[in-house]
Amino acid sequence: xxxxxxxxxxxxxxxxxxxxxxxxxxxxxxxxxxxxxxxxxxxxxxxxxxxxxxxxxxxxxxxxxxxxxxxxxxxxxxxxxxxxxxxxxxxxxxxxxxxxxxxxxxxxxxxxxxxxxxxxxxxxxxxxxxxxxxxxxxxxxxxxxxxxxxxxxxxxxxxxxxxxxxxxxxxxxxxxxxxxxxxxxxxxxxxxxxxxxxxxxxxxxxxxxxxxxxxxxxxxxxxxxxxxxxxxxxxxxxxxxxxxxxxxxxxxxxxxxxxxxxxx
Amino acid sequence: xxxxxxxxxxxxxxxxxxxxxxxxxxxxxxxxxxxxxxxxxxxxxxxxxxxxxxxxxxxxxxxxxxxxxxxxxxxxxxxxxxxxxxxxxxxxxxxxxxxxxxxxxxxxxxxxxxxxxxxxxxxxxxxxxxxxxxxxxxxxxxxxxxxxxxxxxxxxxxxxxxxxxxxxxxxxxxxxxxxxxxxxxxxxxxxxxxxxxx
Numbered sequence: 001x002x003x004x005x006x007x008x009x010x011x012x013x014x015x016x017x018x019x020x021x022x023x024x025x026x027x028x029x030x031x032x033x034x035x036x037x038x039x040x041x042x043x044x045x046x047x048x049x050x051x052x053x054x055x056x057x058x059x060x061x062x063x064x065x066x067x068x069x070x071x072x073x074x075x076x077x078x079x080x081x082x083x084x085x086x087x088x089x090x091x092x093x094x095x096x097x098x099x100x101x102x103x104x105x106x107x108x109x110x111x112x113x114x115x116x117x118x119x120x121x122x123x124x125x126x127x128x129x130x131x132x133x134x135x136x137x138x139x140x141x142x143x144x145x146x147x148x149x150x151x152x153x154x155x156x157x158x159x160x161x162x163x164x165x166x167x168x169x170x171x172x173x174x175x176x177x178x179x180x181x182x183x184x185x186x187x188x189x190x191x192x193x194x195x196x197x198x199x200x201x202x203x204x205x206x207x208x209x210x211x212x213x214x215x216x217x218x219x220x221x222x223x224x225x226x227x228x229x230x231x232x233x234x235x236x237x238x239x240x241x242x243x244x245x246x247x248x249x250x251x252x253x254x255x256x257x258x259x260x261x262x263x264x
Numbered sequence: 265x266x267x268x269x270x271x272x273x274x275x276x277x278x279x280x281x282x283x284x285x286x287x288x289x290x291x292x293x294x295x296x297x298x299x300x301x302x303x304x305x306x307x308x309x310x311x312x313x314x315x316x317x318x319x320x321x322x323x324x325x326x327x328x329x330x331x332x333x334x335x336x337x338x339x340x341x342x343x344x345x346x347x348x349x350x351x352x353x354x355x356x357x358x359x360x361x362x363x364x365x366x367x368x369x370x371x372x373x374x375x376x377x378x379x380x381x382x383x384x385x386x387x388x389x390x391x392x393x394x395x396x397x398x399x400x401x402x403x404x405x406x407x408x409x410x411x412x413x414x415x416x417x418x419x420x421x422x423x424x425x426x427x428x429x430x431x432x433x434x435x436x437x438x439x440x441x442x443x444x445x446x447x448x449x450x451x452x453x454x455x456x457x458x459x460x461x462x
Contacts, residue, residue: 006332006334009330009335010335010338010339010342013326013339013342014342017342017343017346018346020346020350021346021349021350024350024353025353028353028354028356028357030356030357054364058364120423120425121423121424121425122423148423
């Protein structure tokens, strides 16, 4: 009898609560605009936050409300921008896609060590101690904070400790750029094919003391191959002209005395 | 027991996670970074406070008159699950900003044993309505305290060199155990020394 009684009571309570919930669901329903749903589906869904919003859904909402521009999505690039503008019915100019590149070619043996670092496995904490244990103060610290923060696992360390970015996996979110204490990772336009893999702005004689493979600012690339696109500023060569790829660019790369010009 | 005594009891002496071992699932699951830990803690506080009031009312107004006290566990689970669903819907409708901060954690709390635990403890300790409300809030605050401490420890652990076989969950369990041992230092003598026992 007791079992039957409690069964009835529980059934009653359960069905009352269930009925109550279903009524509440109908009453409290929020209608979502179909455009907003389409926008959310158009997003890549990486939730990387480079657009400046908390995630893909909130960026879609911001576009829908007119608070954000189309084309701030780095991983999606042109494709997502085109999709969004067609959904919103707007014309959108071309956007530039970026990718991260490590501007330092050093491995663990190419620079002198000033002291033995035994601390947290984190570049920023190493940087607090005399700007890192390596003699070059503007180069890579080899501890790999960028590897840990990369959402796409695009950054890797080879067997010598040299840190590189896998260009195919990089989405250009810029998280590694922000975490690197020496600013040795930079974003460059995707169509740029050549770059100088060094970040040391000191004069050549000091660079040679600190690092075997740094750019010494000899200006061979700039003077001998005038239209190669390489310019030396502040004792450091950089590839500035992105549109012209001439014969000389290749020659400059081959004839660099430090072999520090790389092609992607 | 005074109200202050109840607050101290549920935050320190009978901390839900570290002493009673209730609600360990979100404690391990959502404590990876402090931002989500705070969100989770606040939603648990909100739900424990409301659930202890609703369960108190349903126990004394429904189960006791019907002489069905033995059904309280099942009825409480039903009521809490419904309540959390309802709160989620209301928050979604009324305040999207609050929903973004707390809403994603609400479904996790639906059948959390910490919420059921506080409702049953309220009945066992025969608290009155106000006392159970305060107990609910302070149990939630104790949960928040523990989960925030844990998330800070885990953030530190994630950049500390830890042996491979201890990484992530094992080292978290060890640190949780050590935290629980330190919370054992709070016992009823604290209440007696503060003069808060009735």
